[in-house]
Amino acid sequence: MIDLWFVIIAFLWTGYFVLEGFDFGVGMLSPFLGRNEGQRKQILQTIGPVWDGNEVWLITAVGAMFAAFPAWYAGLLSTFYLPLTLVLVGLIVRGVALEWRGKLEHAADRAWADAGILAGSALPAFLWGAVFADVLLDSGVAALIGGAFSLAVTLLHGAVFLALKTEGRVRQRARAVATGATVAVIPLAIVALSSIPGEGDLAVWVAAVSAMALLAAGGSLIWRRREGWAFAATAGAIVLTSAAVFGMLAQRPLPGLTLAEAASGPYTLGVLTWIGLAVLPFVLGYQGWTYWVFRKRIAAPGRAARVEGAPAGIGH
Amino acid sequence: MDALDLARWQFGVTTVYHFLFVPLTIGLGVFVAGLQTAWHRTGKEHYLRLTKFFGKLFLINFAMGVVTGIVQEFQFGMNWSEYSVFVGDVFGAPLALEALVAFFMESTFLGLWIFGWDKLPKRVHLATIWAAVIGSNISAYFILAANAWMKHPVGYEVVDGKARMTDLWAVLTNSTALAQVPHVVAASFIVAGGFVLAVSGYRLLKGDTTFRGPLRGALVMTAIAGAVVAGTGDMSAKLMYEQQPMKLAAAEGLTHDTKGAPFHVVPGIEIPKLLSFLSAGDTEAVVQGTEDVQRRLEQRFGPGDYRPDQQVVFWSYRVMLGFGLSTVGLSLLGLWLTRRRRQVPSWYARALVLALPLPLLAIIAGWLLSEIGRQPWTVAGELLTASSVSPGVSLAEVATSLTLFTLLYGLLAVAEGVLLVRNVKKGPEPLPAPVREPVREPSLMY
Numbered sequence: 119m120i121d122l123w124f125v126i127i128a129f130l131w132t133g134y135f136v137l138e139g140f141d142f143g144v145g146m147l148s149p150f151l152g153r154n155e156g157q158r159k160q161i162l163q164t165i166g167p168v169w170d171g172n173e174v175w176l177i178t179a180v181g182a183m184f185a186a187f188p189a190w191y192a193g194l195l196s197t198f199y200l201p202l203t204l205v206l207v208g209l210i211v212r213g214v215a216l217e218w219r220g221k222l223e224h225a226a227d228r229a230w231a232d233a234g235i236l237a238g239s240a241l242p243a244f245l246w247g248a249v250f251a252d253v254l255l256d257s258g259v260a261a262l263i264g265g266a267f268s269l270a271v272t273l274l275h276g277a278v279f280l281a282l283k284t285e286g287r288v289r290q291r292a293r294a295v296a297t298g299a300t301v302a303v304i305p306l307a308i309v310a311l312s313s314i315p316g317e318g319d320l321a322v323w324v325a326a327v328s329a330m331a332l333l334a335a336g337g338s339l340i341w342r343r344r345e346g347w348a349f350a351a352t353a354g355a356i357v358l359t360s361a362a363v364f365g366m367l368a369q370r371p372l373p374g375l376t377l378a379e380a381a382s383g384p385y386t387l388g389v390l391t392w393i394g395l396a397v398l399p400f401v402l403g404y405q406g407w408t409y410w411v412f413r414k415r416i417a418a419p420g421r422a423a424r425v426e427g428a429p430a431g432i433g434h
Numbered sequence: 435m436d437a438l439d440l441a442r443w444q445f446g447v448t449t450v451y452h453f454l455f456v457p458l459t460i461g462l463g464v465f466v467a468g469l470q471t472a473w474h475r476t477g478k479e480h481y482l483r484l485t486k487f488f489g490k491l492f493l494i495n496f497a498m499g500v501v502t503g504i505v506q507e508f509q510f511g512m513n514w515s516e517y518s519v520f521v522g523d524v525f526g527a528p529l530a531l532e533a534l535v536a537f538f539m540e541s542t543f544l545g546l547w548i549f550g551w552d553k554l555p556k557r558v559h560l561a562t563i564w565a566a567v568i569g570s571n572i573s574a575y576f577i578l579a580a581n582a583w584m585k586h587p588v589g590y591e592v593v594d595g596k597a598r599m600t601d602l603w604a605v606l607t608n609s610t611a612l613a614q615v616p617h618v619v620a621a622s623f624i625v626a627g628g629f630v631l632a633v634s635g636y637r638l639l640k641g642d643t644t645f646r647g648p649l650r651g652a653l654v655m656t657a658i659a660g661a662v663v664a665g666t667g668d669m670s671a672k673l674m675y676e677q678q679p680m681k682l683a684a685a686e687g688l689t690h691d692t693k694g695a696p697f698h699v700v701p702g703i704e705i706p707k708l709l710s711f712l713s714a715g716d717t718e719a720v721v722q723g724t725e726d727v728q729r730r731l732e733q734r735f736g737p738g739d740y741r742p743d744q745q746v747v748f749w750s751y752r753v754m755l756g757f758g759l760s761t762v763g764l765s766l767l768g769l770w771l772t773r774r775r776r777q778v779p780s781w782y783a784r785a786l787v788l789a790l791p792l793p794l795l796a797i798i799a800g801w802l803l804s805e806i807g808r809q810p811w812t813v814a815g816e817l818l819t820a821s822s823v824s825p826g827v828s829l830a831e832v833a834t835s836l837t838l839f840t841l842l843y844g845l846l847a848v849a850e851g852v853l854l855v856r857n858v859k860k861g862p863e864p865l866p867a868p869v870r871e872p873v874r875e876p877s878l879m880y
Binding site for chain 2: 169177182184185186187192194200203209210211213216217222383386390393394398401405408412
């Protein structure tokens with residue numbers, strides 16, 4: 119039961135990294151790839167309907183840690199007090215900026231919102247990598263490398279997502295950025311890989327090496343304009359990286375703590391398992407449906423007439 | 435000042451701030467869904483314009499509720515790690531369920547609603563807003579069940595210095611929660627009602643007669659919610675009499691056990707025997723006083739001060755009652771004034787605008803009563819607040835986060851205020867003329 123809950127929590131974090139990964143990447147890229155207001159709207163609209171639902175993966179992951187492994191939850195959050203304060207500040211600024219941007223009429227106000235989206239995406243993207251690297255390796259250098267790696271991977275993942283979801287200029291630029299980001303990611307991945315303890319589990323090594331291979335594959339696929347496959351590759355790379363991280367955490371979720379010590383009682387874990395397994399399929403179903411509803415590529419306003427029906431968004 | 439004091443201040447500041455937005459999300463969401471339903475049923479254009487107008491205000495506010503809520507979930511672990519370790523087995527479950535059952539629903543369907551106007555069939559699109567607001571209301575249930583457990587812990591046993599859940603059903607059907615959930619949710623509808631009334635009053639003063647409908651709707655909503663709040667408040671008072679005698683005594687400024695206790699409207703004005711009647715349904719019942727409860731708690735738990743800050747608790751109770759009831763009274767007056775298609779008098783519309791802060795102050799005062807009245811415990815009878823704080827977090831760290839959050843929250847409050855006022859001044863926008871050719875502009879929110 120303890121192992122099952124560890125896997126569930128790893129699954130929730132992994133979902134968060136994959137989904138918010140591209141949200142963060144898109145948020146960081148929007149001021150640079152969107153050269154005018156129309157293009158910025160086009161870029162932000164790719165994540166508009168989904169980012170908030172994606173963020174709930176984090177809320178659920180942390181809530182599940184609280185319920186299933188209270189000591190892990192409390193230890194992790196109180197140990198990384200200041201980094202997590204900054205994560206929260208980032209998430210606050212980003213969320214508000216994303217929601218409010220379309221309701222701002224002055225260009226100067228929108229510039230503030232753009233800055234908020236950029237900073238609010240970059241902070242958590244860097245800090246989550248740094249926090250988990252520090253938990254695993256307990257060193258400041260490792261935290262810096264972990265942070266830089268997760269920042270670069272989210273940039274790559276976000277650029278690939280943008281290339282997949284947009285048309286026109288933005289799509290071309292996103293492809294170019296994705297290719298460039300791959301070049302930055304690979305050396306960081308090699309450094310990160312070399313810092314995995316040598317005595318580590320074989321499965322962890324396999325996951326980590328495959329993740330690196332998928333990152334390289336993602337870069338080459340985007341170069342060859344296979345955007346769907348490239349996105350699958352970067353998403354797969356994040357899944358495998360997360361799997362490697364949690365594979366190591368399973369032995370030691372925090373220094374001096376084991377999962378068994380941190381776990382809630384069998385009654386709580388049991389009853390939550392039944393409820394979780396009953397509800398999760400619905401959640402996955404309607405979130406998947408959202409991506410289906412918004413599956414079309416998004417054009418810059420005034421460029422293409424792909425959207426049928428009245429322009430009835432509340433923003434107008 | 436030590437880390438404990440600052441951690442308490444941070445929890446108070448961030449929670450009160452969070453709860454300025456949450457009740458509006460809960461109540462206004464239902465109001466917007468109701469407007470859209472009216473449009474769907476009647477096809478009348480002004481309902482659509484009002485849906486979009488109030489929808490926009492709802493979304494500006496919703497964003498703040500969401501982002502300040504994340505802080506709440508992290509804060510237990512960051513500042514209150516000892517508390518988290520002690521209660522996680524019980525308290526974590528409703529939090530995890532809240533995220534899984536309610537937040538996913540709320541966020542996902544709201545995304546579909548915002549961006550789905552021209553992508554979903556009308557009926558499905560209407561269903562998305564209902565799903566989102568139902569999600570918000572379910573989240574209220576789970577978090578209030580968790581909160582009620584702190585004041586009246588049930589369905590658990592303490593093993594090796596930690597609370598272990600023995601009965602989830604007991605936690606979710608805690609009598610304290612069952613009284614508190616409808617009380618807080620109905621109070622949220624009063625806050626939302628007060629907001630819609632103030633906005634409608636302002637628009638009517640500007641000569642925008644479209645707002646007569648929302649005004650009447652909000653009057654009805656506030657009046658009904660007022661009845662629910664009063665009824666469940668009575669239930670809560672009777673439970674408090676049984677479960678939290680110290681809080682009741684502090685709320686009344688009653689120092690010693692008193693038979694046939696009077697109710698103090700304000701210090702100096704009292705209604706004989708009313709407190710005993712309200713607490714126990716019996717004018718001769720004995721109500722416990724703070725000093726006597728203190729003595730009994732010392733016998734049970736050893737030396738210590740088990741009294742909450744009595745001034746804060748006493749006055750919070752009166753602010754809650756006074757401002758809450760005046761909002762409901764104002765709505766009843768409005769129903770009378772506007773009966774049978776009568777015009778809304780301009781003095782009344784002005785009063786509605788001025789009354790905007792009243793329900794918000796009332797609901798915040800209600801939380802101060804509830805949570806400061808719980809002190810010095812985090813979990814009544816089990817864990818003291820002083821033993822709940824994170825031992826490894828320094829004063830400097832808490833001071834940093836408290837400063838950051840306070841500054842950021844202050845800035846965002848100003849920004850949200852400006853944004854709301856601008857949009858209210860602008861009023862509902864005209865609908866775009868029907869177009870036959872393929873539209874060139876996609877619907878953009880951002």
